[in-house]
Amino acid sequence: GIAVLAVSTLATVGLVFYQHFVKNKTGSLAITADAMHYKTDVLVNVVVAGAVAGTAMTGLRWLDPLVGGAVALYLVSGAWGIAMHSLDVLLDKEIPEVDRRRIRDIAKAHPEVLGFHDLRTRFSGSGYIVQFHLELDAGTSLHETHEILDQVEAEIWKVFPDCEIIIHPDPLGFAERRDNFEKPAAILASSGG
Numbered sequence: 001g002i003a004v005l006a007v008s009t010l011a012t013v014g015l016v017f018y019q020h021f022v023k024n025k026t027g028s029l030a031i032t033a034d035a036m037h038y039k040t041d042v043l044v045n046v047v048v049a050g051a052v053a054g055t056a057m058t059g060l061r062w063l064d065p066l067v068g069g070a071v072a073l074y075l076v077s078g079a080w081g082i083a084m085h086s087l088d089v090l091l092d093k094e095i096p097e098v099d100r101r102r103i104r105d106i107a108k109a110h111p112e113v114l115g116f117h118d119l120r121t122r123f124s125g126s127g128y129i130v131q132f133h134l135e136l137d138a139g140t141s142l143h144e145t146h147e148i149l150d151q152v153e154a155e156i157w158k159v160f161p162d163c164e165i166i167i168h169p170d171p172l173g174f175a176e177r178r179d180n181f182e183k184p185a186a187i188l189a190s191s192g193g
């Protein structure tokens with residue numbers, strides 16, 4: 001019995017290490033949850049064996065339920081973290097403000113870019129999805145516009161290599177409806193909140 005438990009625990013430890021490698025490469029929430037499941041299997045096997053041995057050796061009957069409670073707290077904590085991260089993904093939570101500012105600064109640094117607006121961002125696995133509008137001189141040809149957008153994308157990819165970028169070019173001064181989803185962040189920043 002103990003030999004089978006030891007072999008299955010070692011095999012599971014190998015699987016957990018592999019899952020962590022894949023999770024770090026892909027950012028997959030499903031693999032994160034599955035890795036937690038197998039980590040819990042390892043933890044339960046080791047802890048239960050230790051608690052049974054400890055109780056048998058010391059006669060402390062409260063040791064087994066104490067260890068069981070600790071395992072339960074670990075499970076709840078891990079599940080809570082996965083649930084919160086899942087909620088962020090499902091609700092298309094914006095990427096951190098420092099990264100949003102960095103993307104904005106990179107795009108505006110191009111000498112042909114005359115304006116920037118309607119930045120939208122969200123997480124996608126281990127990377128970001130980024131959309132924004134750039135204002136260019138109204139006389140810029142389609143070919144030149146394409147070159148400018150490619151250059152801006154290349155600069156952003158230097159900092160955020162796992163980023164999917166969608167840029168909408170606008171001629172400077174073109175009257176269009178602008179999204180107001182950035183206003184709350186601007187209001188918070190100006191009020192110090």
